[in-house]
Amino acid sequence: LINIRDGGVNGVKLTWDECETQYEVERGVECYERQKSHAGAAAWNPLSVGIAYAMIDRITSDKVPLITVNHGRTDSTDGRVFPYVFPLLLNPYSETSGIVNYIAAKEGGIDKLKGKKIVVLYHGSPY
Incomplete structure (x- = not known):
């Protein structure tokens, strides 16, 4: 809708990519490694507690924002702890x-x- 109606955000069209992780941490890490090579990645959202936990060090090193919706580490609420x-x-x-x-x-x-x-x-498992 944003791309069609508004021409993107400030003229930049939104793009996204998907991969099936089957809620498995190893697949999620592999997916991230494959997708982070796309230029201009704005954020990464694994939709998985286990994958999100496994990615914190990588996304911090890569400086790619990790979005956690209704899950994630409690200490991430303080942005000084995990800035990404x-x-x-x-x-x-x-x-x-x-x-x-x-x-x-x-x-x-x-x-x-x-x-x-x-x-x-x-x-305490990634389901």
Whole structure:
């Protein structure tokens, strides 16, 4: 739409490329290595927690912005930690904070959570 309606962004047409990773870290890394050779890459979005984690050192070295949407490292929220990682929307910290605040609201306030246990289950694999 942007290319057709507006002629791109400030006259620069948007292009993109895709590759199938099957949500496998090794395939994601290979995909990135293949695609980073395209001149003028604006950003890379693997749509995968495992692939994103595996790419942080590479994208920092290559200075290619990594976009993480609703996932990614909590410490990437502070741009000083990973200057080329851009967490859009949520990360584990904000998700957990939202859950606790929701439970607190249902219980009648944050003070009503005293003495209760809230468990956050971490699934530590790239699915």
